[in-house]
Amino acid sequence: MSYAKVLCVGLVGMAGHVVEVEADLAPGLPGVVISGLPDTALHEARDRVRAAIVNSGQRWPNRRITLNLLPATLPKYGSAFDLAIAVAVLGGSGELPLVALEATVVLGELGLDGTVRPVRGVLPMVAAAARAGFPQVVVPAGNAAEAAVIPGVRVRAADTLHRLVAFVRDGTPLLAPPADAPTAEAGGPDLADVAGQRLGRRALEVAAAGGHHLALLGPPGAGKTMLAERLPSVLPELDDDAALEVTALHSIAGLLPPGGRLLRRPPFQAPHHTATVPALVGGGSGLARPGAVSLAHRGVLFLDEAAEFSKRALEALRQPLESGRVRVARTQGSTEYPARTQLVLAANPCPCAKPSGDVDCECTPLARRRYLGRLSGPLLDRVDVQVRLPPVRAAELLQTDTPNESSATVAARVAEARRAAADRWASTGRRLNAEIPGPFLRRPPWCLPGRDTRELRKRLDSGSLSARGFDRVIRLAWTIADLDGRARPDGGDIAEAIQLRTGEGA
Missing domain, CATH: 3.40.50.300 (P-loop containing nucleotide triphosphate hydrolases)
Structure with a gap:
């Protein structure tokens, strides 16, 4: 068989897209052509992959090799395609039966000696594979713990191309992700x-x-x-x-x-x-x-x-x-x-x-x-x-x-205030007071009484406070009320919010 296809994932920002790595081997002048909008690092994969295959004890096919990365209109960046390209070339040459890699996404950069090196962005890549419905991924051993974070995906790791070839050809097991050992949080400044x-x-x-x-x-x-x-x-x-x-x-x-x-x-x-x-x-x-x-x-x-x-x-x-x-x-x-x-x-x-x-x-x-x-x-x-x-x-x-209050004491009050805000704004899909749109807070039932906002309106009319500043003072007042355990802000909360906003009275 002179054609093979292996799945990989390309990143554009944080969005992952499943990419089909196609390899076609035809008679003709030996060479490698890569199409599908590859960047410089991906163009250089030709030499990396060839050296890795040879140094892993496999035979490099002395034929004209065309590699196509689908969808061809999607820009491809980085070296995470190396391992998929190597397996596709070996599959197209007839060296490897790729049945074991059906519905499997393959990620990893290759060293010249055939080692599989870690790559950036494995977590969003594996998440994209899971969303696309692919149940298994093969990643570099150095990225296995990161990839295992995504639920619903079977993660297997390869440290060398030779190990992956042995898995595909003979069923030799790949590496499992490391056990999830609990890690102690490093103490920060208090x-x-x-x-x-x-x-x-x-x-x-x-x-x-x-x-x-x-x-x-x-x-x-x-x-x-x-x-x-x-x-x-x-x-x-x-x-x-x-x-x-x-x-x-x-x-x-x-x-x-x-x-x-x-x-x-x-x-x-x-x-x-x-x-x-x-x-x-x-x-x-x-x-x-x-x-x-x-x-x-x-x-x-x-x-x-x-x-x-x-x-x-x-x-x-x-x-x-x-x-x-x-x-x-x-x-x-x-x-x-x-x-x-x-x-x-x-x-x-x-x-x-x-x-x-x-x-x-x-x-x-x-x-x-x-x-x-x-x-x-x-x-x-x-x-x-x-x-x-x-x-x-x-x-x-x-x-x-x-003694001064510790971070733990203040954090407990912060957590309680955030819970109160999250419960109040649950219907809006927002959790923090700073995220609530100003018009929402100026309409019933959340608008505050005129007697409490008199000073605030005076500052807005005099130009000492912008409309954006008006809304931000209102949000601050709601936060102050949450910290102090009140259901709604009062005039005192507005006064403190103005002080925090303007720095007056410091």
Whole structure:
């Protein structure tokens, strides 16, 4: 038989598509032709596959080989097709009977010595195979634990091409995924380490409970970075759907930790202030890869020294913050990644950044305006909580009589507030107050009494608050009520929400 077909999966962004790898061997001048929109890495598979087959003790067919990747209109990227191409060539030459691989998806990169190497994106690839109805996958041994996360699929692993050939030809068993050993969660920084900063701690708790964006302004040493780094410690663990989505993103980026298990803790991304636009929102040659805003999906994106980031990089975050998704267009196609993250900005109030704050500031009013002016109004308008932190006093730093609340204590209140919000908004399909559309909160039965929103309406009419800011204060008020155990916000909740939004009274 001079024709064979093996199944594989190609990724376009996070979407996996089942690809049929066809091999046709015909008489003629020996050579290999690959069609079906392959990229450079896939074109180079010709030499990798040939060396791997020969070094695995198999005979390379000295014929004209045509490889076609269906659907031909779908761009194909990466080296995950190597193993499927090798098996298809051996099947087309008559060396292998491919009955054992019917309805089986084959993934893996080949080394020149025939070893099967791990590839990026195995988790979304296996998920795509499961959705398409294929019950079995063969993956590299290094990706077996990651692939086994997907339910309803029988995962088998190969560490060499020779082992896979022996399985197809003689029925020799392939490797099983490693046992799911429980792993202890590494302890992270605790909120109890933060000295003082009552307002900052309250702002962090409100942001965590409602999924609100947060901006922390203050002098060096006030605790901005410490507070931001402890936000993930008060967030609840990810549910199954969110964990699969987050793990798939990290699989595509090649950032899964050893073991390849589901990521249950909310991710935390803190890019350096020299990060470019593609580093933040996604990009790269060929099809765009996920950036920091997508890798922080369902977690925290922390921009320390936010005023030092380039203006283009900061402005590029505006659309993802509003929609929860980022769409990156390139000449070879567009890619969409989820980006439902909590943004945390930290910045000094001025360039001189004296530890005492405004008291000893040497900057001119113009220099101060220019410095914080790098954080544009439209960007800050999307940040619900904006607080100014005062310098830490000696009494706060050295006090030992009353221990500060731990992350576990705050996390329990956050979890209870999130449960209350999830129950209330269950009919809308949303779970967090920050996700509720503004018009929904301005209509019965959720609109608040006029006496409670009088100050808010006054600020809207005077122009000190935008319509978007109005809605965000209302969302904050609902979160504050949830934390304090009330069914609906009152005037006090609105007043506190205004303070957290504007930084007044800090």
